Amino acid sequence: MAKTSDLSLPVRLFLRGYRWRRIDPVPFAALTRPVEQCTVGLVSSAGFVLPGMTSFDKGQRGGDSSWRAIPGDADSSTLIDGHRSDAFDHRGMTSDPELAFPLRRLREFAEAGEIGAVAPHHASCMGAITATGQLVKETAPEIAARFVEDQVDVALLVPV
Amino acid sequence: MCNQTVGLVAAELERHGIVTVALQLLRSVAEKVRPPRALCLPFPHGYPLDTPGDAERQRAVLRAALGLAQAPGPGPRLMEFRDGI
Numbered sequence: 594m595a596k597t598s599d600l601s602l603p604v605r606l607f608l609r610g611y612r613w614r615r616i617d618p619v620p621f622a623a624l625t626r627p628v629e630q631c632t633v634g635l636v637s638s639a640g641f642v643l644p645g646m647t648s649f650d651k652g653q654r655g656g657d658s659s660w661r662a663i664p665g666d667a668d669s670s671t672l673i674d675g676h677r678s679d680a681f682d683h684r685g686m687t688s689d690p691e692l693a694f695p696l697r698r699l700r701e702f703a704e705a706g707e708i709g710a711v712a713p714h715h716a717s718c719m720g721a722i723t724a725t726g727q728l729v730k731e732t733a734p735e736i737a738a739r740f741v742e743d744q745v746d747v748a749l750l751v752p753v
Numbered sequence: 754m755c756n757q758t759v760g761l762v763a764a765e766l767e768r769h770g771i772v773t774v775a776l777q778l779l780r781s782v783a784e785k786v787r788p789p790r791a792l793c794l795p796f797p798h799g800y801p802l803d804t805p806g807d808a809e810r811q812r813a814v815l816r817a818a819l820g821l822a823q824a825p826g827p828g829p830r831l832m833e834f835r836d837g838i
Contacts, residue, residue: 595798
């Protein structure tokens with residue numbers, strides 16, 4: 594497992610005084626059908642965009658809280674790394690975007706009957722968000738609305 | 754920060770009736786933020802599904818996440834990923 598001690602000194606110093614946003618109460622939805630019948634969506638915080646999409650703003654104070662809808666039939670090998678953080682090694686996810694946006698893996702599961710279907714849209718955001726107000730008030734509800742519209746049953750969320 | 758970001762989005766999705774599993778690379782952050790279902794992974798930052806190009810390994814992590822999606826409440830539920838799950 595990753596440890597905060599793996600991070601650079603400036604990041605560790607920042608985290609020492611950072612107040613994490615605690616989820617309270619914790620909502621908990623129940624699965625209403627077998628996973629084999631579920632539509633599954635992805636939320637990745639790797640900051641990926643597809644060619645032609647507007648990149649995330651790496652200079653925005655507090656972090657860029659916007660998100661991009663990634664079509665379920667997108668070719669994950671074309672995803673472009675737009676994450677601003679230098680606190681982690683980007684080489685893995687740039688050489689194999691499935692590492693942080695496993696669309697192809699999900700399609701394989703659907704073809705094998707391990708899940709019901711791959712959602713028509715997935716969410717890409719950039720995780721280096723220290724000021725979480727807009728994320729909580731705008732971005733997360735927008736992603737939820739899209740997933741509800743797409744009748745997503747299960748969402749897998751992937752940080753980097 | 755990524756761990757917190759996906760945890761906060763997960764909570765909103767759950768409020769809308771969507772079952773979530775948030776992969777987590779820092780257990781200490783998962784314990785503070787408390788996403789509804791968290792799968793803690795023994796991998797370094799930047800490598801949430803472990804090894805680039807290792808499809809079977811990536812499938813193993815995702816299968817563990819789908820398994821946790823079936824866990825009953827109440828939350829938060831926190832599980833460690835181990836080989837063979």
